[in-house]
Amino acid sequence: AGFDFNEMVEEVIEDVQRTSSKHIIVKKLNFNKEIFGDRERICQVVTNLLTNAVKYSPDANEVIIYTEDHNTTVQVCVQDFGIGISKEKTDHVFEQFYRVSGNKEHTFPGLGLGLYISSEIVKRLNGRIWVNSVVNKGSTFCFSIPVRQEIPF
Numbered sequence: 001a002g003f004d005f006n007e008m009v010e011e012v013i014e015d016v017q018r019t020s021s022k023h024i025i026v027k028k029l030n031f032n033k034e035i036f037g038d039r040e041r042i043c044q045v046v047t048n049l050l051t052n053a054v055k056y057s058p059d060a061n062e063v064i065i066y067t068e069d070h071n072t073t074v075q076v077c078v079q080d081f082g083i084g085i086s087k088e089k090t091d092h093v094f095e096q097f098y099r100v101s102g103n104k105e106h107t108f109p110g111l112g113l114g115l116y117i118s119s120e121i122v123k124r125l126n127g128r129i130w131v132n133s134v135v136n137k138g139s140t141f142c143f144s145i146p147v148r149q150e151i152p153f
C-alpha cells in the first residue's frame with residue numbers, strides 16, 4: 001500500500017524540531033504524491049539527515065528541507081549552514097563508523113552509523129544518496145528514490 005510522503009516528512013520535522021528550539025527548520029515541500037515503499041525505513045533516512053543538519057550546525061539557526069517531484073522519483077535535500085565537511089572527507093561519510101574528527105570548538109556525540117544505515121536503505125530501495133559540502137559554510141545531503149518500489153524491502 002502507498003503512504004502520504006508529505007505527512008511522513010512533516011512528522012519527522014516535528015520530531016526533530018522538538019529536540020532544538022534554536023533551529024528554524026524551513027520546509028519547501030513540493031512532492032504531493034503517495035509513495036509505495038517501506039515508510040519506516042524512508043522515515044529513518046529523513047530523520048538521520050535532519051538530525052545531522054541540526055547537530056552539525058550549532059552556530060546556525062536555519063536548516064532547509066526540500067522535496068521535489070521528479071516524476072518517477074522523489075528527491076529530498078536537507079541543507080544546513082554549519083561546520084561543513086572537506087572534499088576528501090565527503091567521500092567517506094557514508095562508511096560504517098566513519099566520523100570526521102578535528103573540530104576544536106565543538107564535540108559531537110555519535111557512532112558514525114546514521115549515514116551508513118541511510119545509504120544502505122537508499123541502495124536497497126534502488127535510489128541514490130549524495131552530499132555537497134563546504135567547510136564552515138555548510139552541507140546539503142540529498143537522496144532520491146523511486147516513487148513506486150518494484151521489489152518489497
Ligand code: ATP
Pocket residue numbers: 048052053056057080082083084085093098099100101109110111112113114115116139
Ligand atoms: P550517529 O550514528 O549518531 O548518526 P554520527 O552523526 O557521527 O553518529 P553519521 O550520521 O553517519 O554519524 O555521520 C558521519 C559523520 O559525517 C559525522 O560524524 C560528521 O563528522 C559528518 N557529518 C554528517 N552530517 C553532517 C553535516 N550535516 N554537517 C557536517 N558534518 C556532517
Ligand code: MG
Pocket residue numbers: 048051052110113114115
Ligand atoms: Mg548522525
